[in-house]
Amino acid sequence: GAVVSQHPSRVICKSGTSVKIECRSLDFQATTMFWYRQFPKQSLMLMATSNEGSKATYEQGVEKDKFLINHASLTLSTLTVTSAHPEDSSFYICSASGQGAFEGTEAFFGQGTRLTVV
């Protein structure tokens, strides 16, 4: 299957600082990448959709100025949590989908990033 690498896997930052999370598709070109957030024992909540070379589309209730998404190439998308606060502590996961050898709309996920804001 397709491989998506997400980095870092864990990060602890101080309140008020910014954190950048990278998501890379290693063996396919990801035309679309998705960013999710997951709280304990809850499902994945889609935050935003990014297409290479264009602005991200954010879901309702997600602050685009707080969660900056850049999808500069077909293999890399980044999520920057700006001015992080303790309530931003969560598990952030990216996924990528591409064209070609896939069955349909299945997504391939990164390993996830556990963000803790202290």
Added chain:
Amino acid sequence: SQKIEQNSEALNIQEGKTATLTCNYTNYSPAYLQWYRQDPGRGPVFLLLIRENEKEKRKERLKVTFDTTLKQSLFHITASQPADSATYLCALGDYKLSFGAGTTVTVRA
């Protein structure tokens, strides 16, 4: 509003038995339904995709059914093993995926 419900939060099962998980949805007309496995602290891993015109799909010990009239999918793990212990998520969407809350399966040796 659209809703995806996985009928039980947790399922405990004896090794060798079949685990059956249910996914019901409302206010969707999906072209695909997907199942993922998620281990603690990890991202989901794609398992199976079934199309709206397919009734059943198999992959090794996994079987998925899809009933668009009932708006339901069943996910079966046959001859379950302790290594199958994980949370299983169903997902719908033709482009952006929406996920159910998941069912955590624990297989006892």
